[in-house]
Amino acid sequence: MFDYISGLLSYLSGNGIVIEQSGIGYKIVCANPFSYQPLMNQDTKVYIYQYVREDAMILYGFKTREERELFVRLLTVSGIGPKNALAVLASGDPDEIIQAIEAEDNRYLTRFPGIGKKTAGQIILDLKGKLADFSVSNNVNTDAHAENTALSEALDALEMLGYSEREIHRVIPELKKQELTAENYVKEALRLLTNT
Template structure:
């Protein structure tokens, strides 16, 4: 198993990064490759999961071990494959997601692409009580209102609005890390910030 890749970050694509190690370029698929933007042409170490099936081999990359751990557990849930797991990681804080599982928050879980009520219940059934030992959760007793203050739902709404305005997935992903730093809970503010960043790029 390839636990991590350390080398020079040479390229960032819409859904992956390329890290060169001793003359070999490793393509690593990530939830949001642009989180590594500041490390372009520098040495990086990316946590990886080597996904192997009869018809495919893929390296998936993560910002930290918590993301990687959650990914490995999600892909074991019936109805969620690697793409679905990455879609979840692309727009949520790991602690927040685990907290939602612990409080059985179906509404939160079904807000992610490809996760219906049946899959949400399966996530809770399979993972409740099994993630907290490995992950550091800031507040597992957060209410749904606590989720609102985190800004995840508003960020997702802003992304949809930007798509409606004609911006591509690649363009939107490029500004998400900056938007997450703002930690805004106002959708309009997030959109305005995003538009300002998009006009600069």
């Protein structure tokens, strides 16, 4: 399973983008390809979900892990396919979508293309109460990416080491007070986690 593809953004159209890496152009279907317009002919990182069926193998791309995770969760809902899930992401903010699901806001969910009352009800039934951990974990990573790449890398490393999102979230305020390398952020986080 791919996590992301990083390379030159060489082409953009209404339904996707092409990332060139090592002489290979990867066609990636995106929720809003034109949001990548400012990155044309630049190195770009796209988080990937590989969708496989009998007659096709499609790469779906997302700007953040949060968007990808919400896409994957939407695919678990009966009656939602990749096209519908992509339409939801193209038209809404992931945090707002999660809030609408938790608040059982049918009206908000039915504004997306291809989502009627029945499907909106199914989304709420299948996902309500199951997105709290996802929301917290990705808000942590989004904040980190916005502020500090080294801190973001350190948080990813802590996750790989098996620390829970709750544990990681607890030490972030202390880590944000310092400017360190990713390696030293990990060391400091481990010191904080073992001393609490």
